[in-house]
Every structure is written in C-alpha cells, then in structure tokens.
Amino acid sequence: MTETSIPRTALPPAERSLAARLRRRPFTHHNRLVAAVVCANLACVAVAPSTMVLANFTLAVLIRQQYVINLLFWLATSAPTRWPLRVRWTLGKVYHFGGLHVGAATCATVWFLVMAVTTPPHVLTWTIAALLVAMVVFAWPSVRARCHDRFERAHRFGGWTVLVLFAVHAVLFGDEAAGWVLAVVVASVALPWLRLRRVPVRIVRPSRHVALVHFDYGVTPFAGSSTAVSRNPLLEWHSFANVPAPGRSGFRLTISRAGDWTGSLIDDMPSHVWVKGIPTAGVGNIDKLFTSVVWVATGSGIGPCLPHLLSGSTPARLVWSTRHPRRTYGDALVDEILEVQPDAVVWDTDSDGKPDLVALAYQVCRESGAEAVICISNRKTTWHVVQELEARGIPAFGAIWDS
Known part of the structure; x- marks a missing residue:
C-alpha cells in the first residue's frame, strides 16, 4: 500500500478552448444524442404521427435491451488501440447510449399527443397519452432522483400497461403494421424476465458498511458487466458490477450501505436473491x-x-x-x-x-x-x-x- 501524500505533479489549468467547453456539461454525449434524435424527428415533421410514434417507441425500447447493449459495447470496443486516441476517446462514450432512449421516448410521447389531438377523441387514446406523459414526468432527472422507487414502478407497470393498451389500440383501429412492431417490442421487454430466477448467495460482511455477495449458479460473467438483483422482483431492482475472478466459477458483488435496500441486504444477509436477464456491459x-x-x-x-x-x-x-x-x-x-x-x-x-x-x-x-x-x-x-x-x-x- 503506497503512502498517501500531496501529489508532486502540479495540476495544469483547464483548457479554455471551445472544444474544451463543449466537453463540459450540459454538452455531454448523452445530451448530444438526445438532441440528434429530436433533430431527426423535426426533419420528419411531414411523416404521419402514427409512423413516428412506432419508430420512436421501438428505438426507445430496443436501445435498452440487454443483447443490444452488449452488441453496442462490442462494436465500440472492437477498435484496435493503434487507432487515433481521439477516435477511441469518442468510442469510449458508448455508455451514453441512454440519450437515444430519452430522446426517442420523449419524441414518441409528443407524436402520440399530436395524434391524439388530430384524430377523433377516444378514451383509449387519451389513456395511453396520460400514461406516457406520467412516465416522462417521473423520468425527469430531479423527480427521478427524489422518487426513485416511484420512477421505477411507474416505468415498469406503466410501460407494461401501455404495451397492452397499444395492442388493443392496434386491433381496434386495424393497424397491422403497429401489431408487428409491438410483437418485436414485447419480445424485447419479455426476454430478460424469461431468465428470471431465484438463486442462492453466500454473503460475507467484513463490516456494517459492506457486504461481499458471492454467486455460483452456473453463470460466470465477463469483466465490465453488471447483474440486476432484487429481493422482490415486481417492485425493485438494483444493478451492481460483477467481480469474476480468473480461474474460478461464479462471481462477487461488492455492495455498500447506500440506502434502505442496500442497508436491509447488509443487515439481513438473505440466503437467496432474484436475478434476471444476462450480464450486461457497463462503463x-x-x-x-x-x-x-x-x-x-x-x-x-x-x-x-x-x-x-x-x-x-x-x-x-x-x-x-x-x-x-x-x-x-x-x-x-x-x-x-x-x-x-x-x-x-x-x-x-x-x-x-x-x-x-x-x-x-x-x-x-x-x-x-x-x-x-x-x-x-x-x-x-x-x-x-x-x-x-x-x-x-x-x-x-x-x-x-x-x-
């Protein structure tokens, strides 16, 4: 363990160039992707609202699919280290892909509201619109930070309800194209839940602040991945980085006391937890x-x-x-x-x-x-x-x- 000391290398002043300023918030790659999606939608203003709803809704869901996320990371990190650093620097921002989700989900909601006010009023249409608006409101960063559990439940149960109502909407209005798109979206949403399982864990608690949670149920994830864990799969999920060890099966999670859920897990040391989906790439x-x-x-x-x-x-x-x-x-x-x-x-x-x-x-x-x-x-x-x-x-x- 090295001795801690005041760094010997002087920290240079921050760059003041335009390029440096554009690397600061709010000009993150995440927000740039949001803006790109919005601009693409503005360029399609003449397209039928129903088509734009389907296109945006599909992108918003698929970009969150675990297999799609892993594919994005595989593509981005396949670049050889001999490529220019600037290119690899940009590729490393692949984890900002959530900007596509935010931009597409927001645009889908706006397009659906346009469709709702330009077609004959129908209670089903306005019910879907209300649910979409509620999901956007709960996902607003400040609201999400204050009410994370409500945000998660609104997204899960609201999203499932919207899928069902969209299917009914497609049948009532004879929209065959919407039916096929919804089938793909439903399959994408359902896939992680088809891998839901309750697995045994061994927990070591070196202190009241930390739990080292050991898994060995036939899955050895890759370094840089995460696993979603729950004690009540319908209500609350938390993702943690996997810690596989070379030459050993299974993996560990390092969980610190950072709220009610983590505190309860550290105190209770349960014998089993729920996992779903597949190990998913992260930053x-x-x-x-x-x-x-x-x-x-x-x-x-x-x-x-x-x-x-x-x-x-x-x-x-x-x-x-x-x-x-x-x-x-x-x-x-x-x-x-x-x-x-x-x-x-x-x-x-x-x-x-x-x-x-x-x-x-x-x-x-x-x-x-x-x-x-x-x-x-x-x-x-x-x-x-x-x-x-x-x-x-x-x-x-x-x-x-x-x-």
Whole structure:
C-alpha cells in the first residue's frame, strides 16, 4: 500500500478552448444524442404521427435491451488501440447510449399527443397519452432522483400497461403494421424476465458498511458487466458490477450501505436473491480501447474496478480513496487488490482526510503513461473528476446518471 501524500505533479489549468467547453456539461454525449434524435424527428415533421410514434417507441425500447447493449459495447470496443486516441476517446462514450432512449421516448410521447389531438377523441387514446406523459414526468432527472422507487414502478407497470393498451389500440383501429412492431417490442421487454430466477448467495460482511455477495449458479460473467438483483422482483431492482475472478466459477458483488435496500441486504444477509436477464456491459468495459488506464475509485466503487485489475488484460494503475480500507472491506479483499496492484495509491480518508482526486489521477496518469482514466464513484465526484480531467486533455469516463 503506497503512502498517501500531496501529489508532486502540479495540476495544469483547464483548457479554455471551445472544444474544451463543449466537453463540459450540459454538452455531454448523452445530451448530444438526445438532441440528434429530436433533430431527426423535426426533419420528419411531414411523416404521419402514427409512423413516428412506432419508430420512436421501438428505438426507445430496443436501445435498452440487454443483447443490444452488449452488441453496442462490442462494436465500440472492437477498435484496435493503434487507432487515433481521439477516435477511441469518442468510442469510449458508448455508455451514453441512454440519450437515444430519452430522446426517442420523449419524441414518441409528443407524436402520440399530436395524434391524439388530430384524430377523433377516444378514451383509449387519451389513456395511453396520460400514461406516457406520467412516465416522462417521473423520468425527469430531479423527480427521478427524489422518487426513485416511484420512477421505477411507474416505468415498469406503466410501460407494461401501455404495451397492452397499444395492442388493443392496434386491433381496434386495424393497424397491422403497429401489431408487428409491438410483437418485436414485447419480445424485447419479455426476454430478460424469461431468465428470471431465484438463486442462492453466500454473503460475507467484513463490516456494517459492506457486504461481499458471492454467486455460483452456473453463470460466470465477463469483466465490465453488471447483474440486476432484487429481493422482490415486481417492485425493485438494483444493478451492481460483477467481480469474476480468473480461474474460478461464479462471481462477487461488492455492495455498500447506500440506502434502505442496500442497508436491509447488509443487515439481513438473505440466503437467496432474484436475478434476471444476462450480464450486461457497463462503463468499465471500455478499458480495452486503451493501451493503459488509471482506475479511480471511492468506497465500494472498488468492486467494478476489481475484475479488470485481477484479469490484467489492460495495464492499469489504481487510485482508491476509502474509509479505513482494511477495517471496512476486510484484509482478504485489500490483500487481493495489493497482490495485483502493488503500486496502488490507497488513500485512507479516516487518517488523511479527503484527497484531491483530480490531482491524484492526473499525477498517476502522467507517471504511468496511461491513456485514459475511468472513475467509479458517486455522482458528484464522478462528474467532477471526469469533467476536470477532460478539461485538461485526458480522456475520462464514468457513470452519467442521466438515463
């Protein structure tokens, strides 16, 4: 474990160019995709509203399908590391694909409202319109953040209801094309649920703050993937990064106390949980685009980093900031990390206070010659680290919480 200290490399000032400003919020790739979808819809203003509803609705659903997500990541990360860094930097933003979902879902709702007011009034049409508007309202970022459980249930049950009502609508109005499109959409929505299963787990609790949840039910996921977990499959799902270990079957999840659901799981230590669908690619999967990377993690953010560090498929350095790492996560996990990352910067916030993660990441990146930084932390820290590093010309990546 390296000694924590004030970084020796001075952090340069942020770039002030137009290109640098366009890398900052709100000009994220996610929002650019939203804008692109909206512009494409404006260009199709002469097309029949019913056609645009179907096109947007299909895109909104399919772009969230697990097999489609994995395909997008596979395509984006297939680029060889000899390609220009600027190209690979852009491809690494593949996880912003949620902008297509947001743009298409919003446009589908607007087009359906246009269709509702330009056709003879029908209670079914306006019921669907009301449900679509309610789903958009609950998905608004500030509302979603305050009422996440309500957002999730509104999307799940509201979405299922809309599918049923759309099918009835297609039959009543003799829309054969809509029927075929709906069949594809329903199959896409149903597929993860066809893989729903209740599986045994073994939970190790090194402290009241963390649970290490071990799975071994015949699935060994790939590094950079996540698994959706629930204790009540109709009400609430949470996705966590998978931690497979080389040469072993199964995988682990690192779950920290961050709310009622995680707190309950840590306290209760259930013997079984529900999983659905397939392991799905996430932001960490983009490390293969670069010759080497720096992983920046806070707290249980070490979980998504760990499988990449263990596999060693992409040369890496680790910066980990956490409260008393051994007391919180246990000697076994910390020793496992240090065995593959003897030069890791492990910052104990109990004894050293909060570090300047931007400066630390910049220093380690320059010392190691890494091409990119991947940050796994809370929203505020992730946005700050990614934005400040990219303002200094370093490709940086992290969850966006926008979609």
